[in-house]
Amino acid sequence: MHEIHSADSRPSHSAEAARKLGPHGRATRERLLTATRESLERRSLMDLSVAEIARVAGTSPATFYHYFKDVESAVLRLAQDIAGELPEAVDGNWTGGAGLERARALVNAFIAHWDRHRAVLLVRNLAADKGDPRFQLARRAALLPVMRRLASLVELAVAEGRVDSAIHPDVASASLVSVLERLSAHSHDLEQLDVTHDAIVETAARIVCQTLGEPTD
Amino acid sequence: MHEIHSADSRPSHSAEAARKLGPHGRATRERLLTATRESLERRSLMDLSVAEIARVAGTSPATFYHYFKDVESAVLRLAQDIAGELPEAVDGNWTGGAGLERARALVNAFIAHWDRHRAVLLVRNLAADKGDPRFQLARRAALLPVMRRLASLVELAVAEGRVDSAIHPDVASASLVSVLERLSAHSHDLEQLDVTHDAIVETAARIVCQTLGEPTD
């Protein structure tokens, strides 16, 4: 019998939250997250599993449970890590003719974002739409800066009479974000038809500007 | 040994496509589809299974394989059955001041459609976005009438100078559909905040009209 550990000193070892990680541990955790992302990209959500992830990461299922409670926790973490990447895309001055250029930048930021994180964003949105509050929160956190900014621009435009007062700022900004997300998600499909990248950007940018009551030239 | 069946007369029995169905068979098939839909609504996509569906339908897994090749085939069938439900929502005359009323009807049709088929539509869109061609086709078939009509209205508006020629008709119609789908998918969430159903409809309808170059009052 080994005596390295006394019965009392054995750590709870239950994975999940409160584990302190050294550099080696952080690396393994990162590998597991990468494996989760890859599985998400390659295979369908229906056959995503701890076993699969561990295989891709080149480790054992047991190791997975050191770092995550279950598969969904790992996916959630991926979604949360992404959240910070979209904030500054709406910063700056929108009014006085700068709107169209700002809108173009926003569209391009969304497309780039989706090209990088397509698979994760899709399941995040699915889980959120299905009603999982953790994923709803992750989605909200990611999009809130953009939504807020756009909503306040609409509000201003309504106040100044540039936009019909029947338009609700929050609904309008949600609509615009949905345009940005969908076109980003589908940009490759569209380009495979006869639509150029430029046509996507220009069209989306103009829809944004129109809805904000900004001039489009 | 039983002699009811000779070795030759035994049917291939391999389920799937070419099976001729009597009324009893059609009913069972329908029960399995309903069970699939319910499982999709209640549980996550990750633990949807033949066993689960058979349980909900009150039958055995073996029966399932009489009618469908696998779970995805059943889900696909659900998606295809839905496709015909949205067509006439864009019919009629849009120009000459009737646009706003037409747009309202369109928004309401989408919301009703999504309220009925939320779960199926979500996984259809996920599968399509992930690249599964069967679901892409199902999605396309469902939305094509709407997309086409909207695109031709944009085209007309561009030709008549009511809409900026930088706007691409197909991209614009895809954008509008994404607004309709997202607001429909989220209408309950929005209403749980301070947004009224009416605000959703009015805002969406105006975004549609603006993009079509129609007057909004």
Added chain:
DNA sequence: TGTACATCAGTGAACGCGCGTTCACTGATGTAC
């Protein structure tokens, strides 16, 4: 610089379970004569 211990990291092996899938069969319903 060495020794003792704590902490960090990782996994082999086992378990039981539920799933997918198929076979061989039964019973119920039609249909031809």
Added chain:
DNA sequence: TGTACATCAGTGAACGCGCGTTCACTGATGTAC
């Protein structure tokens, strides 16, 4: 109206497999003195 057969519908039972999950353990790396 009965008999013979074909077709339609359904399932019990079995199988093997892979998954989730945990335990008890090992080894590697830090740190106190």
